[in-house]
Amino acid sequence: MGKGGQLYDASVGAxxxxxxxxxxxxxxxxxxxxxxxxxxxxxxxxxxxxxSIGTKVYDVSNWHAHPGGSVIxxxxxxxxxxxxxxxxxxxxxxxxxxxxxxxLVADVIEDETEKANDLKQRNFERAYRSLRGKxxxxxxxxxxxxxxxxxxxxxxxxxxxxxMLAAHESTLALLGSALLLGLFWQQAGWLCHDICHNQISQSxxxxxxxxxxxxxxxxxxxxxxxAWWKDKHNRHHAVxxxxxxxxxxxxxxxxxxxxxxxxxxxxxxxxxxDDDTSRWLISVQKxxxxxxxLFARLSWLQQGIxxxxxxxxDGIFNNATKNDDLKAVxxxxxxxSMKYAEQILLILHHIWVIALxxxxxxxxxxxxxxxxxxxxxxxxxxxxxSLGHNGLPVYxxxxxxxxxxxxxxxTRNITGNAFVHWLCGGLEYQVDHHLFPTMPRHHxxxxxxxxxxxxxxxxxxxxxxxxxxxxxxxxKHLDVVAKEFxxxxxxx
Numbered sequence: 001m002g003k004g005g006q007l008y009d010a011s012v013g014a015x016x017x018x019x020x021x022x023x024x025x026x027x028x029x030x031x032x033x034x035x036x037x038x039x040x041x042x043x044x045x046x047x048x049x050x051x052s053i054g055t056k057v058y059d060v061s062n063w064h065a066h067p068g069g070s071v072i073x074x075x076x077x078x079x080x081x082x083x084x085x086x087x088x089x090x091x092x093x094x095x096x097x098x099x100x101x102x103x104l105v106a107d108v109i110e111d112e113t114e115k116a117n118d119l120k121q122r123n124f125e126r127a128y129r130s131l132r133g134k135x136x137x138x139x140x141x142x143x144x145x146x147x148x149x150x151x152x153x154x155x156x157x158x159x160x161x162x163x164m165l166a167a168h169e170s171t172l173a174l175l176g177s178a179l180l181l182g183l184f185w186q187q188a189g190w191l192c193h194d195i196c197h198n199q200i201s202q203s204x205x206x207x208x209x210x211x212x213x214x215x216x217x218x219x220x221x222x223x224x225x226x227a228w229w230k231d232k233h234n235r236h237h238a239v240x241x242x243x244x245x246x247x248x249x250x251x252x253x254x255x256x257x258x259x260x261x262x263x264x265x266x267x268x269x270x271x272x273x274d275d276d277t278s279r280w281l282i283s284v285q286k287x288x289x290x291x292x293x294l295f296a297r298l299s300w301l302q303q304g305i306x307x308x309x310x311x312x313x314d315g316i317f318n319n320a321t322k323n324d325d326l327k328a329v330x331x332x333x334x335x336x337s338m339k340y341a342e343q344i345l346l347i348l349h350h351i352w353v354i355a356l357x358x359x360x361x362x363x364x365x366x367x368x369x370x371x372x373x374x375x376x377x378x379x380x381x382x383x384x385x386s387l388g389h390n391g392l393p394v395y396x397x398x399x400x401x402x403x404x405x406x407x408x409x410x411t412r413n414i415t416g417n418a419f420v421h422w423l424c425g426g427l428e429y430q431v432d433h434h435l436f437p438t439m440p441r442h443h444x445x446x447x448x449x450x451x452x453x454x455x456x457x458x459x460x461x462x463x464x465x466x467x468x469x470x471x472x473x474x475x476k477h478l479d480v481v482a483k484e485f486x487x488x489x490x491x492x
Contacts, residue, residue, distance in 0.1 A: 032102030044077025182376025190425025
């Protein structure tokens with residue numbers, strides 16, 4: 001129990017789930033009362049995907065039109081109880097009825113040690129579920145409209161200031177405009193993150209507002225495809241720092257798939273063992289890590305365009321979707337009017353950015369403004385997200401621990417002053433956010449205290465570091481992986 005993983009827009013609710021199920025060809029099934037854990041685990045592919053929530057088993061095979069995208073297949077053949085509860089409103093349960101195929105029966109455990117361990121695990125799961133209940137009762141999942149009104153207003157002021165500075169000829173104005181524009185993009189990314197996690201509203205009546213705000217801060221302001229990011233980020237949340245079980249599997253974390261530029265484990269680097277360029281990149285990755293962050297936003301811009309226009313060919317970053325099942329999910333998740341909305345807003349993003357940068361007296365000055373702003377955004381945005389997980393344990397898909405332990409052991413908080421908290425956009429509490437992703441960021445400090453106490457009580461490692469120590473830990477980790485890789489796969 002306790003291993004789970006799916007995340008979709010909570011405000012979609014039961015109606016869309018029913019519609020998607022019908023489109024997927026869901027049909028009535030004979031309800032069984034004798035499904036064993038062993039049998040459940042044998043149905044672990046996209047085309048043959050069972051999952052359990054509580055004692056109920058559901059068949060979601062080939063449900064490419066799942067409202068949350070490919071994340072539903074991250075735990076095919078496994079228990080999804082905790083993750084489903086963490087990311088869905090009660091109304092979502094109605095949408096599961098069409099997939100219900102039977103009830104799970106517990107395996108008979110004969111070994112006394114195994115019995116004791118099983119009981120200990122069940123007690124632990126009850127404890128962290130109880131903690132979530134206490135947080136709900138304390139109002140930690142209720143949003144403060146005033147907080148987000150302030151965030152929206154500050155974004156408008158930031159981009160307005162960047163535009164005004166861009167019109168001045170001085171080098172200082174150029175640097176100031178680039179800094180503000182880069183920070184605007186970076187902070188817009190955090191706001192889109194909050195919105196897409198339904199931190200602002202989980203009400204089914206607010207579907208339109210969630211979608212509108214997500215597209216505004218994702219596509220129009222930041223320049224990323226909101227649908228692309230949600231599909232990718234949802235899978236990351238379900239299985240952080242987890243190696244996929246195979247090339248065609250969707251049970252791994254896409255955020256650690258950074259080859260050939262960076263290898264977070266020797267296993268990741270193995271795909272490049274026979275390529276001279278990949279070997280060299282791995283050997284120097286401790287030196288290239290920080291410079292790569294400067295250009296990370298450009299990669300995401302490209303991937304957003306590839307997703308929104310269904311482009312199958314690789315761009316300059318060699319990152320087109322190659323998994324056929326993932327392609328099918330992506331095509332199903334973005335279609336009709338929403339596809340056009342994404343495309344139009346991405347085009348408008350680049351138009352307003354070009355207009356702002358064109359205020360510089362020369363073309364070269366406009367290009368410099370654009371590049372520097374991308375460098376600022378890339379360095380800060382991706383340094384923060386990298387600090388959240390990189391350099392920490394990486395698990396195999398079939399060996400990952402329960403939901404709570406997986407999230408805590410693969411995640412790192414960032415400590416610092418008030419400016420660091422503003423800069424990180426709530427992800428300085430990355431551990432706490434991963435455990436309760438729908439909790440509005442302004443409540444995370446209170447949740448943090450409860451979570452740290454819980455982890456101490458249950459002897460679970462809780463990772464924290466400041467910006468500098470955390471970054472140094474990542475660089476050291478990359479160096480260790482590079483050395484181990486060269487020993488494991490010596491040059492021929």
